[in-house]
Amino acid sequence: MPRLARALREATRAALQVDRSKVAPDVGLRAALGVGLTLIVGRATGHTVAGVTATIGALSAGMASHQGTYRSRAAVVMAASAGMAFTAFLGALVGHILGLDMVVTGLIGFCAGMLVSLGPAGSVVGIQAVVGLVVFSQFHLSVAVSARNGGLILLGGLVQTVLVVVLWPLRRFPAERRALGDAFARLAGYCRTGPAGGPALPDPAAFDALGPMVRDAQPFGGEGTAAHRALAGQVERIRLELVALVRARQRLAEAAGRAELAAMDDILDAAASALDDISRAVREGEVPSGWLEGRNRFESGLSELRAAAADQASAADLNRRLAIEEAHRRGQALAGQLRAVVRTAAVPAGGDPVTLEQVALSGRPPEGTRRRTGREWVRDRAATVRSNLTLSSQACRHALRMAVSLAAAVAISHAFRLDHAYWLPMTAMLVLRPDFGSTVTRGISRVVGTLIGAGLVTLVLAAARPGPDWLIGVVIVLCFAATTLVLANYAVFSVCIASLVVTLLAFLGEPELSTAGDRSIFTVLGAVLALAAYALWPTWEVTALPDVLAELAETEGRYAAEVLAAWADPAAADRAALQRSRLAARLARSNAEASVARWLAEPPGRAVGAGLGRDAVLGYLAAVRSCVQAILTLHAELPTRGGGHPEVEPLAGGVGEALRLVAGSVRGSGVPSCLPPLRKEQLAMARALGLGSDNGSRPAANATALVLAGETDLLVNSVNTLGHLVGLETGR
Numbered sequence: 001m002p003r004l005a006r007a008l009r010e011a012t013r014a015a016l017q018v019d020r021s022k023v024a025p026d027v028g029l030r031a032a033l034g035v036g037l038t039l040i041v042g043r044a045t046g047h048t049v050a051g052v053t054a055t056i057g058a059l060s061a062g063m064a065s066h067q068g069t070y071r072s073r074a075a076v077v078m079a080a081s082a083g084m085a086f087t088a089f090l091g092a093l094v095g096h097i098l099g100l101d102m103v104v105t106g107l108i109g110f111c112a113g114m115l116v117s118l119g120p121a122g123s124v125v126g127i128q129a130v131v132g133l134v135v136f137s138q139f140h141l142s143v144a145v146s147a148r149n150g151g152l153i154l155l156g157g158l159v160q161t162v163l164v165v166v167l168w169p170l171r172r173f174p175a176e177r178r179a180l181g182d183a184f185a186r187l188a189g190y191c192r193t194g195p196a197g198g199p200a201l202p203d204p205a206a207f208d209a210l211g212p213m214v215r216d217a218q219p220f221g222g223e224g225t226a227a228h229r230a231l232a233g234q235v236e237r238i239r240l241e242l243v244a245l246v247r248a249r250q251r252l253a254e255a256a257g258r259a260e261l262a263a264m265d266d267i268l269d270a271a272a273s274a275l276d277d278i279s280r281a282v283r284e285g286e287v288p289s290g291w292l293e294g295r296n297r298f299e300s301g302l303s304e305l306r307a308a309a310a311d312q313a314s315a316a317d318l319n320r321r322l323a324i325e326e327a328h329r330r331g332q333a334l335a336g337q338l339r340a341v342v343r344t345a346a347v348p349a350g351g352d353p354v355t356l357e358q359v360a361l362s363g364r365p366p367e368g369t370r371r372r373t374g375r376e377w378v379r380d381r382a383a384t385v386r387s388n389l390t391l392s393s394q395a396c397r398h399a400l401r402m403a404v405s406l407a408a409a410v411a412i413s414h415a416f417r418l419d420h421a422y423w424l425p426m427t428a429m430l431v432l433r434p435d436f437g438s439t440v441t442r443g444i445s446r447v448v449g450t451l452i453g454a455g456l457v458t459l460v461l462a463a464a465r466p467g468p469d470w471l472i473g474v475v476i477v478l479c480f481a482a483t484t485l486v487l488a489n490y491a492v493f494s495v496c497i498a499s500l501v502v503t504l505l506a507f508l509g510e511p512e513l514s515t516a517g518d519r520s521i522f523t524v525l526g527a528v529l530a531l532a533a534y535a536l537w538p539t540w541e542v543t544a545l546p547d548v549l550a551e552l553a554e555t556e557g558r559y560a561a562e563v564l565a566a567w568a569d570p571a572a573a574d575r576a577a578l579q580r581s582r583l584a585a586r587l588a589r590s591n592a593e594a595s596v597a598r599w600l601a602e603p604p605g606r607a608v609g610a611g612l613g614r615d616a617v618l619g620y621l622a623a624v625r626s627c628v629q630a631i632l633t634l635h636a637e638l639p640t641r642g643g644g645h646p647e648v649e650p651l652a653g654g655v656g657e658a659l660r661l662v663a664g665s666v667r668g669s670g671v672p673s674c675l676p677p678l679r680k681e682q683l684a685m686a687r688a689l690g691l692g693s694d695n696g697s698r699p700a701a702n703a704t705a706l707v708l709a710g711e712t713d714l715l716v717n718s719v720n721t722l723g724h725l726v727g728l729e730t731g732r
Contacts, residue, residue: 018489024066026174028484030167031062034160036476043468052507053149055475056135057156059500060084060128062483065164067121069175069216074164076121081157083125084132089150095137098414105425106407108133113399116434117388118381127429130406134425137410168218172285173348176218176228179209181283183235184275184341187242191272194246195265201625201632202239204590210235211583227347231282234344236579238337242271243629244636244707245330248323251710255323263304267331270294270301274338278345287346298338302331322706397539398434405432405533409526416522423450423519427526432533435541437601439534442490443527449494450523457499458519461506474503541599548595549617550663552624553722555581555588557659560631560715564652567634567708569644578635589628596621612666616725623725626718630711637707645705647688651681651712658719665726674729678716685712 035058042051064080065073087108094100112126136149190202210232217225249264273294281288305328309321388395409428413421431446433439466474482496498519559581566573596617612620654676661675689705720730 022487023484024487025484027066028480030163031065031160031483032476032480034058034062034163035479037159038156039472039475043472048468048507050152052504053152054156055504057081057084057153058160059479061157061160062479063486064124064128065160066487067124069213070168070218072216074161076125077157077161077164079125080128081154083129085150085154087129087133088136088153089146091133091137092139092141092146092149093143096140101137102407102410105133105410106403109406109429110399110403113402114385114388114395116398117384117395130429131426134422138422173218173224173228176213177283177285179213180228180231181279183207183210184279184282187238188272188275188279190242191268191275195249195268201243201628204586207239208590224348227344230344231341234337234341240632240636241334241337243632245334247629247633248327248330251323252327255319260305260308260324263301264327266297266301270298271334271338278341282345285348288342298335302328305331326707394434394539394544401533401537402429402432405529409529412525419518421522423522424526427523428530431527431530434539435598436534436538437598439530443531445491446494447523447527449491450498451520453495453498455520457502461502468507471503471506475500478503540602541595545595545599546666548592549620550666552588552592553659553663555585556624556627557656559585561652561656563631563634564648564655566638567644568646568649570639582635589624593621620722620725623718623721627715630715630718634711639704645708647685648708651685654678654681655715655719658723661728662722662726665728675720675723678719682712682716
C-alpha cells in the first residue's frame with residue numbers, strides 16, 4: 001500500500017504540472033476560428049442545431065490538429081473527422097439497442113486501442129471516433145438524419161482542414177523554426193554542460209522532431225524549405241562534432257596543461273554563444289549575428305592550440321602532443337560547421353539566395369527522411385498494426401481493455417435512468433491509457449476537471465440563461481483555452497472541455513441544474529471503471545522493458561560494429577548506411593529512456609529481466625550513454641581519406657557479439673555467461689597503433705590513432721559494465 005500511495009502522489013503531482021513548452025496558442029486560435037465559423041454560420045442561417053453538430057466536428061478536428069506538420073497534419077485532421085462522422089452515424093442507429101450498442105462500442109473501442117501502436121496521431125484518431133460513437137448513441141435517429149449529422153461533422157472537420165492548409169503560405173515556417181530552434185538550443189546547452197561533467201550526450205528529444213519536419217516539408221516553402229532541410233542536416237553533423245570535441249577536451253584535461261584547457265573552454269563557450277544566437281534567430285526568422293561577435297574568441301582559442309601543438313612537435317610526451325593536435329583539429333571542424341550554419345540560416349530570413357547554393361545544398365537532410373508515397377505509408381502502418389495483434393503487445397492489451405471497459409460502460413449507462421449517460425463511456429475511454437502513470441494521472445485530472453467545469457458552468461448557465469450570441473462567444477473562448485492547453489495540462493484541459501460541452505448543449509435548451517449531478521456521477525463512475533480495468537488486467541511496463549533494453553543493446557551493437565569496421569577500411573565505408581544506423585540507435589535510446597520513465601512511474605515491484613532493479617536499470621542506461629558517446633566520436637572522426645586500421649576488425653566483431661549477449665541476458669534467453677575478451681583485443685589494437693608500452697619498432701602514433709585507442713577504451717569499459725550489470729563475466 002505505501003508503494004501504491006507513493007505512485008498516486010506522483011500521479012497527482014504530474015496532473016498539476018503545466019508543461020509550458022506544449023502550450024500552443026497558435027493551434028488554439030486556429031481551432032477557435034473554425035469552431036466560431038460553424039456556430040456563426042449556423043446561427044445566421046437559422047440552423048443552430050446543425051451548426052452545433054458541425055461544431056462538434058470542428059472541435060474534434062481542432063484537437064487533432066496538434067499532430068503532424070503540414071500534409072500529415074491535414075491528413076490527421078481529415079482522418080479524425082471522417083472517423084467521428086462515421087461513428088456518429090453508427091451510434092445514432094444502434095445506440096438504443098443495448099446488446100448491439102455494446103458490441104459496436106466494444107469493437108470500435110478495440111480498433112481505437114490498436115491505433116495507439118501508430119503513435120499520438122493514431123491515438124487521437126481513435127479517441128475522436130469513440131467520442132463520436134458514444135455521444136451520438138444517446139439519440140435514436142433515422143438513417144437519413146444520422147447521415148446528415150455525419151455529413152455535418154465531416155463538414156466541420158473540412159473547415160478546420162481548410163484553415164490548416166490556407167495558413168501555410170501565410171506563416172513563416174513555425175514548425176521548422178520551433179524544431180530547429182530547440183535543436184540548436186540543446187546543442188548550445190551541451191557545449192556548456194558536457195565539459196563540466198553534465199550529460200554525456202545531447203538530449204535526443206529535440207532532435208527527434210527534425211526527421212518528420214524534413215519529410216513533411218511545407219508545400220509552398222521554396223528556398224526556405226531547402227534552407228531548413230540543410231539546417232537539419234547541419235544540426236546532425238554539429239551534434240556529432242560536439243560529442244567528438246567534448247571527448248577531445250576530456251583527453252586534453254588528462255594530458256595537457258591549464259593554458260590549453262582554457263583555450264578549449266573558450267572555443268566551447270564561444271560556440272555555445274553562437275548556437276544560442278542561431279537558435280534565437282531561427283525561431284524569430286532573423287539573420288544570425290552571434291557568430292560574428294564570438295568569432296574572435298573562437299579564433300583566439302584555436303590559435304593558442306595551434307601554437308601549443310607546434311611547441312610540442314618534438315616533445316617526448318606523445319599523449320600530450322596528440323591530445324593538443326586532436327583538440328585543434330576538432331575545433332577547426334566545428335568552426336567550419338558554424339560558419340555554414342550562420343550562412344544557411346540567413347536564407348529563410350531574407351538573405352542572399354546565392355548563399356543557399358554555395359552552402360546549404362551541401363547540407364543534405366538526415367538519411368531516412370525521404371517522404372513516403374501514400375501506398376508505402378499505408379503499407380507501413382498496416383504492418384505495424386498487424387505486428388501488434390498479439391497479447392505480448394502493449395497496444396493489443398490496451399485495445400482489449402478498452403473494448404471490455406467500453407462495453408461495460410455502455411451496459412452500466414443503460415441501467416441508469418439519468419440524462420447524458422454517454423459521459424460514462426466517454427470518461428472511461430479518455431482516462432484509460434496503455435500505461436499506469438498516464439491512466440492514473442488522467443483519472444485524477446478528468447474527475448477533478450469535469451466536476452469543476454461541468455458542475456460550475458452548468459450552475460452559471462442555468463442561472464444566467466445567456467442568449468445564443470453570448471454562448472457563441474463563450475464557446476470560442478473555451479475552445480481556444482482547451483485546444484491551447486490540451487498537451488500542457490490535462491486537468492486544466494478537462495475543466496475547459498467539460499465547460500465547453502455544457503455550453504454547446506445550452507444551444508439545445510439546456511442546462512438544468514439536475515444535469516450537473518448526472519454528469520458528475522457518470523464522470524466518477526467512468527474514471528473508477530477505467531482504473532478498475534487497469535487494476536484487474538494491468539500492462540506493467542516491466543513486462544515490456546526487457547525487450548526494449550535488449551533492443552537498445554542490439555541496435556547500439558550493430559552501430560558500433562559498423563563504425564569500427566569502417567575504421568578498418570574508410571574508403572570502402574558505406575557512410576549513408578552508417579547514418580541510418582546512427583538514427584536507428586538514437587531512436588532505440590529514446591524509446592528505452594521513455595520506457596524506463598514509465599516504469600519508474602509505476603508502483604515498485606518486480607525487477608526487470610536479468611534481475612535488474614531500479615539502480616541497475618539506471619546504470620544500464622548510463623553505460624549505454626557512455627557507449628554512444630564513444631561510438632559517435634568514432635563516427636565523427638572517421639577519416640575521409642588515407643589508409644585504414646585493419647587491426648580494429650577483431651574488436652569490431654567482439655563488441656557486436658558482446659552487446660548481443662547483453663541483449664540475450666536481459667531477455668533471459670540462456671546465453672553464455674562470458675563476454676568476448678574485449679580488453680585483450682583493445683590493448684592489442686592500441687599496441688598495433690603504436691600506443692602501447694611495448695610498441696618497439698612500430699610506427700609512431702598520430703592524433704587519429706589516439707582517438708581510436710581512447711574511444712575504444714571507453715567503449716570497452718562501457719560494454720563490460722553492461723555485461724557486469726546483467727550478470728555476464730568479463731572476457732579475459
